[in-house]
Amino acid sequence: MLECKSLIAPSDLSLTELEKLIALARRIIQNPARYAEVCKGKILASLFYEPSTRTKFSFDAAMLRLGGSTLGFSDPSTSSTAKGETIADSARTVGQYADLIVVRHPKEGTAKLMSRYAACPVINAGDGGHHHPTQTLTDLLTIDHYKGNFSGLTVGVCGDLKFGRTIHSLTTCLARFQNVRFLFISPEELAMPVFVKEELDAKGVSYTETTSLEGCIGELDVLYMSRVQRERFISEEEYLRLKDYFVLTTEKMALAKPDMIVMHPLPRVNEIATEVDADPRAVYFDQVKFGMYIRMALIMKLLGMEEPHA
């Protein structure tokens, strides 16, 4: 059982809990059949006040593969909120018949609010631009799977580092592990915000900022790509001038280590050329699978489920 009853922010998990969660996910990956009935008789309610098919499918699949059942909605217009029910009341009622609530909502702080009123644990599946802890857990499990652990890794994050919540969260979470080094690759306009760098400074974590992906790709063990959106630039010329620097191509991949992995939160637009997909180092489509496994581990932990007997 985890110390925290609910998972609202990545920081709700202690380092030990994080390690235990990843270890459980590893065991599930090795032998999924063994876990096929651990949540039998349990119900997960997924309340999606804004649509996110990818995230909802991942949670539903995770619960079904543990032998549990799911209910919920993916379109708020069909739910009782349309009749004006408050979040607090929805939490109170759903908490009566579900064993676990997964919530996604466009307003920041909603999952926390639900956790205050629900009689069961709550998982935040995204509250506006605020937190999305299971995305971060997915990224961590992916890195762990390919790299064995986090110690000694050089992690490059590339693209829009200024507005990317996923990237801030992954960076500060990875920084909790020993001996991780960062390279922040972005146009100056989209550089990593001060609050993230201050957190790294406070922990004594080493990082370097650069505008050249080509110049540093050879040092990386992990390359985390993100979208560079047109609307973030002042002018079209600026966008066209800069965007290609932050697009991953086979030419750039040729400069990378043979065991570097390329990650991306998806959906991808044009920041990774499709020709890179065939490269075995491109693991972004496999991340989806790790997302399901880490959610299986999380559901088990929050429900306090025991490891099944062999």
Added chain:
Amino acid sequence: MINVSKLKEGIVIDHIRAGHGYKIFLQLGLDALDDVVVLMRNVESTKMGRKDLIKIETNLDLNLDVLGLIDPDVTITYVKEGKCVQKIKLSPPKTVTGILSCKNPRCITNQEHISDVRFHLVDAKTNLYACEYCDARTRL
């Protein structure tokens, strides 16, 4: 020059940063008192240049959280029978409920009208607080 008599019974809130006196007056609800209340603004001060000062001619329970939120550098003196009985130096409260509201328009507390939101002190120097739900920073 207005004559502010020496206080026999009551409270003096001194060393208020100039301009904050009226804010404190309102937030403490002093306008609702029937007793004598004196608000002095822009009083000369050797230490502060200009300061505000409030005298309340009755002993009441001050909301120290409110004071600590607006101006933690004030000095509060309780006076009984013409004698200063207690001086208090404030510090901003670690958490406050019911005084602040979240200014983030994307915060759920503004959609659901939640009144008991807790705010945690994140920077005592600038009196900055964070909303417990969305983490957005705010101050009074």
